[in-house]
Amino acid sequence: MRKELAVIANIYLYACLWILSPLTCNTTEEGGIPGSFLIQPVGARGNAIGEGYSSMADDSTAVLWNPAGISMISKPELYISRSWLFEDTEHSFLGFSYPLKKSIGITGGWINQSSEGYEKRTNPFDSPTTFSISNDAILLGLGSKIPLKKFQINAGITLKTVRHIIDDYSDSGFGADAGLIIGPLQNFSFGLSVHNVLKPKILLVSREVVYPSGICFSSHYTQKIFKDIKAIGSIGVSKYENQGARFSFGGELSYTDTAFLRFGKTENGFSSGIGLKMGNYVLDYSAIFHELSPIHTISLTTRFGITADELEDLIKEGIKKFDRESASKLAGVYVQQAEVFYKDKKYIQAVKALENAVLLEPFNKEISNKLKSFKQEMDRNLNLGMIEKNRSLAIEYFESGDYITSRQYWQSVLEIDPENSQAKEYIEKIDMKMTEMEKEHLKRQAEEELSKKVALLREEATGLLKSEKYSQAILKAKKILTISPDNKEALSIISIAENGIKLSIEKRLKEALSLCEKKDIKEGLKIIESILKDFPDNKEANEGANFCKISWKVEISPQDQKKIEQLYYMAVDSYLKGKYKDTQKYIDEIYKIDPLNENTKNLEEKLKKVK
Structure with missing residues (x-):
C-alpha cells in the first residue's frame, strides 16, 4: 500500500510543479477568462472547502467539479444552489442525478450567471437604456467506478453546451470536461479534473472567443477523531491557460454525519460554512469573505429512496423501544431491504429479510403474502437455473453424439418441468437416432438405477422403522411403491409402521394429557403438536389439544x-x-x-x- 501512495504522491508533486511553470497557448486579449462563470465554485459545500473539494465531490455538483464523482452518488437526488456575487450578479445551479447501476451514475445540470443594470447609448447625447448579460450552460455527466484490487478508480466525463447573451445578441458553443478520483488509499483520496478538454468556441459580435483549458489536482484525508466526529482535510491547486496557479486548502468536521462545520482559504479570501442533514434532506450554507464583498451561497439537496447501507445501519440499531410501534418501523425497514434484494435478484436474502419482518409483525397479512410471493419466485428461479443447467448439458452431449447421456439430462428437465416442449422434442429425436442396441442398453441402465434407488429407499425406511420414526418410514416405503407398486417389503414396512404409529400415538397422547392435568400445558401441547404435525386429522390428538387448552383457564391481565x-x-x-x-x-x-x-x-x- 505504501508503494501505491508513494507513486501517487510523486505524480501529484510533478503535476503541481508543471502547473507552476508557464504555459504557452492561445490567449484572448480580454482581461477576464472566457467561461469564468463555469469556474465560479458551485454549491455551498464546495464554496466553503475550496479546490480540494474536486477529490470529494459526491453530489450533483460533481458534474462541474469533477465528473468522476458522479459514480459516488448512491441514490437519485435533486440539487439546487444559488450564490450572490457582486453588483446584482447571481450564480445559480440546478442538478439532478440518478445512479443507473451500483458502479455507474448520470447527472444533468443547468448553470446560469446573470447581471443586470448595464447602461447603453446609441449616440453620446441619447438617454441611456439598460440591458443585461447572461451566461448559462446545460451539462450532462457520466461517472463510472473501476474497482481494483487495493483501491478504486472513479472516472467521468461531462458534455456541455454553453450560451452567452449580451442584450439582444447571443451565441452558443459545445465543450467537454473529464476527471478521475483515486482512492481511498489509507484514508487518502486524490482527484484530477481537466476542464475544457474540448474547448467551447463562442462568436461574440465579430470575434471568436475560445474557452481556455484548465487542470486541477486535489487531495483529501479523512480521519475519525471520536466515536461520532469525523474530520476531513483537503488541498487543491488549479491552473488555466495564461493564468497563474490557484492554491486552496479546506476542511470539514462532521458530527454523526448530520451536522457539519466547514472552512477554507482560497485566493478570494477565507471561507466558512455549515451544513445540516435530516434523512434525505441536506441544507448547506457558505460565505467567502472576499475583499470587495462577501459571497453567500445556499444549497438544498433532496435525495430519494434509501440505500442498502442505510437499511443495514437501521437494522443494526435494532428495536429502539420494545413495543409494537418500534417493531413495526423495523419491520418496514426489513421489507425495504427485501425489496432491494429482490430487485437485485438475490431471492434467498430477500426471503430471509421478509421472514424477519414477519417475526416483528406476525399479524401483518400484507408482509406474509409478500413473503409467500417471494418464496414462489425464489423456487421458480431455482428451478429455472436447474433446468438451464441440465438443458445446456443435454444439448452439449447431443451434439457430441452421446445420445444416452443427453437423454438422461433431458429426462431431468422433464422431472422439473413435465411440459417442457424442448425436452420432449429432443427425446423424440434421440429415440429416432438411437440404435436398438443403445435402446436396450438405456433400458438396462434405467432398470439398474431404479433397482439401486429401491434398495437405498428400503435401507432408509428400515432404519427409520428401527428408530421408531414411523411416519418417515411410511413416506420412504411409499416412494418405493411408486417405482415398484407390488414391492412386498415396502408393503410390510408400511404395515409395521402403521401399527407402531398407533401404539406410539396412544403412549404419547397419554403422556401429554397427564402433563396438561398437572398444568404443564407447554410440554403437553408440544407432544400433541408433534402428533398433529404428522397426522393433522387424528381425532384423539385434536381432542387432547382442546382438553389442554381448556385446562389453561387463566385470564391474562x-x-x-x-x-x-x-x-x-x-x-x-x-x-x-x-x-x-x-x-x-x-x-x-x-x-x-x-x-x-x-x-x-x-x-x-x-x-x-x-x-
Whole structure:
C-alpha cells in the first residue's frame, strides 16, 4: 500500500510543479477568462472547502467539479444552489442525478450567471437604456467506478453546451470536461479534473472567443477523531491557460454525519460554512469573505429512496423501544431491504429479510403474502437455473453424439418441468437416432438405477422403522411403491409402521394429557403438536389439544399482556442480533405467563433451526 501512495504522491508533486511553470497557448486579449462563470465554485459545500473539494465531490455538483464523482452518488437526488456575487450578479445551479447501476451514475445540470443594470447609448447625447448579460450552460455527466484490487478508480466525463447573451445578441458553443478520483488509499483520496478538454468556441459580435483549458489536482484525508466526529482535510491547486496557479486548502468536521462545520482559504479570501442533514434532506450554507464583498451561497439537496447501507445501519440499531410501534418501523425497514434484494435478484436474502419482518409483525397479512410471493419466485428461479443447467448439458452431449447421456439430462428437465416442449422434442429425436442396441442398453441402465434407488429407499425406511420414526418410514416405503407398486417389503414396512404409529400415538397422547392435568400445558401441547404435525386429522390428538387448552383457564391481565409483548420483542431483537441464549431466556419468561402464545411458538421453532 505504501508503494501505491508513494507513486501517487510523486505524480501529484510533478503535476503541481508543471502547473507552476508557464504555459504557452492561445490567449484572448480580454482581461477576464472566457467561461469564468463555469469556474465560479458551485454549491455551498464546495464554496466553503475550496479546490480540494474536486477529490470529494459526491453530489450533483460533481458534474462541474469533477465528473468522476458522479459514480459516488448512491441514490437519485435533486440539487439546487444559488450564490450572490457582486453588483446584482447571481450564480445559480440546478442538478439532478440518478445512479443507473451500483458502479455507474448520470447527472444533468443547468448553470446560469446573470447581471443586470448595464447602461447603453446609441449616440453620446441619447438617454441611456439598460440591458443585461447572461451566461448559462446545460451539462450532462457520466461517472463510472473501476474497482481494483487495493483501491478504486472513479472516472467521468461531462458534455456541455454553453450560451452567452449580451442584450439582444447571443451565441452558443459545445465543450467537454473529464476527471478521475483515486482512492481511498489509507484514508487518502486524490482527484484530477481537466476542464475544457474540448474547448467551447463562442462568436461574440465579430470575434471568436475560445474557452481556455484548465487542470486541477486535489487531495483529501479523512480521519475519525471520536466515536461520532469525523474530520476531513483537503488541498487543491488549479491552473488555466495564461493564468497563474490557484492554491486552496479546506476542511470539514462532521458530527454523526448530520451536522457539519466547514472552512477554507482560497485566493478570494477565507471561507466558512455549515451544513445540516435530516434523512434525505441536506441544507448547506457558505460565505467567502472576499475583499470587495462577501459571497453567500445556499444549497438544498433532496435525495430519494434509501440505500442498502442505510437499511443495514437501521437494522443494526435494532428495536429502539420494545413495543409494537418500534417493531413495526423495523419491520418496514426489513421489507425495504427485501425489496432491494429482490430487485437485485438475490431471492434467498430477500426471503430471509421478509421472514424477519414477519417475526416483528406476525399479524401483518400484507408482509406474509409478500413473503409467500417471494418464496414462489425464489423456487421458480431455482428451478429455472436447474433446468438451464441440465438443458445446456443435454444439448452439449447431443451434439457430441452421446445420445444416452443427453437423454438422461433431458429426462431431468422433464422431472422439473413435465411440459417442457424442448425436452420432449429432443427425446423424440434421440429415440429416432438411437440404435436398438443403445435402446436396450438405456433400458438396462434405467432398470439398474431404479433397482439401486429401491434398495437405498428400503435401507432408509428400515432404519427409520428401527428408530421408531414411523411416519418417515411410511413416506420412504411409499416412494418405493411408486417405482415398484407390488414391492412386498415396502408393503410390510408400511404395515409395521402403521401399527407402531398407533401404539406410539396412544403412549404419547397419554403422556401429554397427564402433563396438561398437572398444568404443564407447554410440554403437553408440544407432544400433541408433534402428533398433529404428522397426522393433522387424528381425532384423539385434536381432542387432547382442546382438553389442554381448556385446562389453561387463566385470564391474562392487560398488564401481563403488555409484559408478554415487551418480552416477545426483546426475544425477536435478540434473535435478529444472533444472541440466541437471550432469545430462549425471553421465550421461557413468556411461557410462564402464557404457554399457548402462538407467536412465541413460531419464534421458538426458528430458534431450534439455528441452534
